[in-house]
Amino acid sequence: MNESQSKVRGLALDxxxxxxxxxxxxxxxxxxxxxxxxxxxxxxxYSDVIRIAWPSMVELLLTQLASMVDLxxxxxxxxxxxxxxxxxxxxxxxxxxxxxxxxxxxTAMVARYKGAGRPDKANLVMxxxxxxxxxxxxxxxxxxYFTSEWMVQFMGAADAESLAGGTIYxxxxxxxxxxxxxxxxxxxxxxxxxxxxxxxxxxxxxxVVNVILNYFLIYGHxxxxxxxxxxxxxxxxxxxxxxxxxxxxxxxxxGSGYLHLNLRDGFLPDKESIAAxxxxxxxxxxxxxxxxxxxxxxxxxxxxxxxxAFATHQVxxxxxxxxxxxxxxxxxxxxxxxxxCLGKRRxxxxxxxxxxxxxxxxxxxxCLAACFVLFSHQIVALxxxxxxxxxxxxxxxxxxxxxxxxQASQFILAGVLRGAGDTRATAVITFMTVLLxxxxxxxxxxxxxxxxxxxxxGGRSAAPIFAGVAAVQYREMENNQxxxxxxxxxxx
Numbered sequence: 001m002n003e004s005q006s007k008v009r010g011l012a013l014d015x016x017x018x019x020x021x022x023x024x025x026x027x028x029x030x031x032x033x034x035x036x037x038x039x040x041x042x043x044x045x046y047s048d049v050i051r052i053a054w055p056s057m058v059e060l061l062l063t064q065l066a067s068m069v070d071l072x073x074x075x076x077x078x079x080x081x082x083x084x085x086x087x088x089x090x091x092x093x094x095x096x097x098x099x100x101x102x103x104x105x106x107t108a109m110v111a112r113y114k115g116a117g118r119p120d121k122a123n124l125v126m127x128x129x130x131x132x133x134x135x136x137x138x139x140x141x142x143x144x145y146f147t148s149e150w151m152v153q154f155m156g157a158a159d160a161e162s163l164a165g166g167t168i169y170x171x172x173x174x175x176x177x178x179x180x181x182x183x184x185x186x187x188x189x190x191x192x193x194x195x196x197x198x199x200x201x202x203x204x205x206x207x208v209v210n211v212i213l214n215y216f217l218i219y220g221h222x223x224x225x226x227x228x229x230x231x232x233x234x235x236x237x238x239x240x241x242x243x244x245x246x247x248x249x250x251x252x253x254x255g256s257g258y259l260h261l262n263l264r265d266g267f268l269p270d271k272e273s274i275a276a277x278x279x280x281x282x283x284x285x286x287x288x289x290x291x292x293x294x295x296x297x298x299x300x301x302x303x304x305x306x307x308x309a310f311a312t313h314q315v316x317x318x319x320x321x322x323x324x325x326x327x328x329x330x331x332x333x334x335x336x337x338x339x340x341c342l343g344k345r346r347x348x349x350x351x352x353x354x355x356x357x358x359x360x361x362x363x364x365x366x367c368l369a370a371c372f373v374l375f376s377h378q379i380v381a382l383x384x385x386x387x388x389x390x391x392x393x394x395x396x397x398x399x400x401x402x403x404x405x406x407q408a409s410q411f412i413l414a415g416v417l418r419g420a421g422d423t424r425a426t427a428v429i430t431f432m433t434v435l436l437x438x439x440x441x442x443x444x445x446x447x448x449x450x451x452x453x454x455x456x457x458g459g460r461s462a463a464p465i466f467a468g469v470a471a472v473q474y475r476e477m478e479n480n481q482x483x484x485x486x487x488x489x490x491x492x
Contacts, residue, residue, distance in 0.1 A: 003110070004166075004361045007026055011048050011194065011337075011340070012040045012041075012044040012047075012048055012349075013048070013115070013337070013341055013344060013346065013353075015037070015038075015039045015040055015341060016037040016040060016344075017342065018344050018346070019346045019347070020284030035389040037348075040349075042356075045352060045353060046356055047329070048337060048353070049252060049333050049353065049356050049357045049360055050333075050360065052194050052196050052332045052333040053189075053196070053329045053332065053333040053357075053360070053361075054196075054329070055196040055197040055199070055200035056191065056196040056199070056200070056328070056329040056332040056333065057325055057329035058200050058204070058395055059146070059196070059199055059200040059204065060324075060328055061322070062203065062204050062207045062327040063203055064318075064321055064322045064324075064325060065322070066207035066208070066210045066211055066239070067318060067321070068084070068209075068318055068382075068383075069211050069214065070210075070214060070236065071085060071314070071315065071333065071383055072382055072383050073214050073215075073218050073219075074218065074232050075311075075315075075383050075384045075492075077218075077229070079308060079384070079386070079389075080159065080161045080162050080165065080426075081165060081229055082311040082314055082315070082383070083166075083311055083314070083383065084161075084162045084164075084165030084169060084343060085166070085169055085229060085232065085312070085314075086313075086314035086317075087152050087156065087157055087162065087166040087398070088151075088155075088166050088169050088170040088173065088453065089146075089154065089314070090155065090292060091148075091151040091152075091170060092144075092170065092173050094289070095140050095144055095174075095177065095289040096180065096181070096184070097285065097289055097292050098136065098140070098288075098289075099133050099137065099181045099184055099185070100184055100288065100391055101187035101281050101284040101285035101286075101287070101289075102129070102132065102133070102277060102278070102284075103129065103184055103185060103187075104280065104281045104284040104418055104423060105276065105277035105278065105279070105280035105281030105282075105284070105423075106125055106129040106185065106188050106189055106277055106281070107188045107189065107190065107191055107335055107336070107418070108192070108280050108335065108339050108419060109121075109122075109125045109192070109273075109276060109277065109280065110122045110126065110188075110189045110193055110339075111192040111194075111335065111336050111339025111340050111343065111419060112261070112339045112340070112342060112421075113125070113194065113257060114193045114194070114339075114340050114343060114345040115339065115340035115341060115342060115343020115344040116343040116344065119259070119260075122189070122192070122193065122259060122261060123257065123261070124250070124270060124273055125189065125273055125277070126185070126259055126261060126268070127261070127265060127267050128270055128273040128274055129185045129188070129277060130182065130185050130186075130261075130267065131267040131269070132274065132277070133181050133182055133184075134178070134181075134182065137177055137178045137181035137182065138178060138182070140174075140177060140181075141174050141175065141177040144173075144174035145171055145174040145175065147222035148167050148170040148171045148174060149167045151170065152167050152170060154164035155244065158474060165228070165229040165230075166229075168229065168230045168233070169229045169230065169232070169233040170233075172230060172234055172237060173233055173236070175237065176236075176237030176238075176240060176241065179237070179240045179241045179243070179410070180237075180240045180244075182244050182247075182248075183202075183240060183243045183247050185201040186247035186248065186250070186251050187203070187247065188249075189259055190250075190251075190259065191335070191336055192339065193258045193259060193336070193340075194336045194337070195258070195259075196332060196333075198250050198330075199247075201246070201250075202242075202243045202246035202247050203243055205242060205243065206239040206240060206243035206246075207390070208239075209235075209238060209242050210236050210238070210239030211235075212235075213231075213234070213235035213315060214231070214232055214235045216231075216234050216235075217232070217234055218231040218232050218235075219229075219231075227246055246492075247336045247440040248261065253419055280418075280421060280423055282423075283315075283423040283424045284423045286420070287423070295427055308386070308389060309392075311389060312388075312392045312393050313357070315380055315383045315389065316393050316396040316397065316400065318379070318383075318437075319372075319379060319397065319400065320400050323368055323372070323400060323404060323407065324366045326365055326404075326408055326411075327365070327407055327408040327410065327411025327412055328411050330357050330358075330360065330361035330364075330408070330412045330415070331409070331411040331412050331414055331415030331418075333357055333415070334353070334354060334357045334358075334412055334413075334416045334419055335415040335416070335418045335419040336419065337350070337354075337357070338350045338352040338354060338415075338416050338419030338420055339419040339420075339445075342351060342419070342420060344352075350419070350420070352437045354416045357413050357415075357416070358409065358413070358416075361408045361411075361412045362405055362408055362409070364408070365404040365405050365407070365408035366405060368401075368404055368476045369401040369404040369405070372397045372401035373397075373401045374396065376393075376394040376395075376401075377390055377391075377393075377398035379396035379397065380393035380394055380397065396489055400424065402406050428482060
């Protein structure tokens with residue numbers, strides 16, 4: 001073991017011997033609880049889960065908080081400004097979805113190679129993912145820039161001011177799309193080896209830069225021009241540029257202790273790696289595209305209710321996105337740990353890590369729900385103090401609080417399945433949720449005035465409940481049959 005590899009040691013998994021095969025997953029799970037391997041304790045395993053999850057949670061929370069600050073600062077310009085930025089959210093995420101979903105494949109593969117002790121293969125996957133993202137992001141930037149006005153119109157811009165503000169905001173985002181996309185690749189592979197701390201550091205710095213530049217560029221302080229919503233967009237892009245520089249520096253300087261980006265190794269296509277990334281990531285991409293398509297339809301429908309209604313929903317969607325961070329962080333932990341366990345041919349350890357990750361994630365979700373219930377109106381008022389927005393938004397937050405445990409279960413169990421190479425199950429659940437469950441609640445409710453405004457979030461509340469229950473049921477089915485590990489389309 002070399003010095004760089006020793007930096008990533010410290011998991012309970014490192015204390016157990018490598019298994020001979022994955023046949024355990026094909027056996028029926030015994031009801032009697034099996035003892036942990038010698039030298040491994042409960043405390044150590046919970047520590048591993050939290051050690052990977054907390055930097056991811058901090059990173060995701062601060063990223064979302066930066067977005068919240070964007071909206072808070074933009075919201076001071078008026079409801080039209082909130083609407084302008086809100087109209088761009090789903091189109092921008094739709095473009096990012098393709099790359100983030102493909103990164104699911106990169107994360108799973110790197111985790112598996114880390115467990116198998118193959119840094120050469122892990123680094124090859126990183127270079128291939130960067131190469132594909134670079135080419136794809138350039139193409140998406142051009143498409144997004146020249147279709148920005150059309151997309152904002154499609155999303156339901158109701159007046160010229162919102163259309164102009166949304167268009168310039170989205171155009172700037174598309175100009176800076178490449179650094180955002182490349183940064184997500186580095187973040188994904190770092191999470192695969194369990195190094196979520198490095199990604200946390202450069203994303204924290206990026207968010208601080210974003211907030212500081214917001215103050216200067218939105219309002220025109222310290223001699224800078226007052227750019228309004230355009231300034232908020234430019235501040236975000238400049239922050240992401242800082243993150244990309246730091247991410248590449250970390251990868252090239254052994255930032256993870258395991259991965260090392262050496263430009264001299266080249267970026268020539270490797271058919272096996274590319275095929276594997278797509279095979280694992282494609283179902284995740286379909287899943288995300290379906291979800292985003294559903295969000296676009298939903299946002300477009302709510303926009304038809306008027307500026308106040310859309311502004312309120314935009315605020316609440318931003319807060320709900322904050323609530324995603326808990327489940328997503330522990331989902332990252334589950335993907336990394338399960339993938340590493342299977343790379344080491346220890347599915348028994350993968351099962352133990354999976355169980356403990358879900359327990360901790362559920363505890364955090366209940367705490368978050370309590371905060372939403374106790375401080376609902378105060379949280380909404382941070383964005384905009386118009387009485388109608390505060391009243392309606394506070395009621396909507398009650399829906400968001402109720403779904404927290406289901407939402408956390410969905411994200412964590414999805415992380416477990418992705419770590420095992422199974423991305424198809426989550427895609428099917430998302431498809432049913434977005435295209436069947438959510439419209440089934442939204443369609444009859446949205447046209448009903450105030451009740452309809454809340455009904456829009458009724459559908460959004462029902463969807464995570466269904467997804468969470470479905471994920472639990474799928475996981476229990478695998479427990480009863482012996483969890484099937486999707487065979488990876490490449491050799492360890």
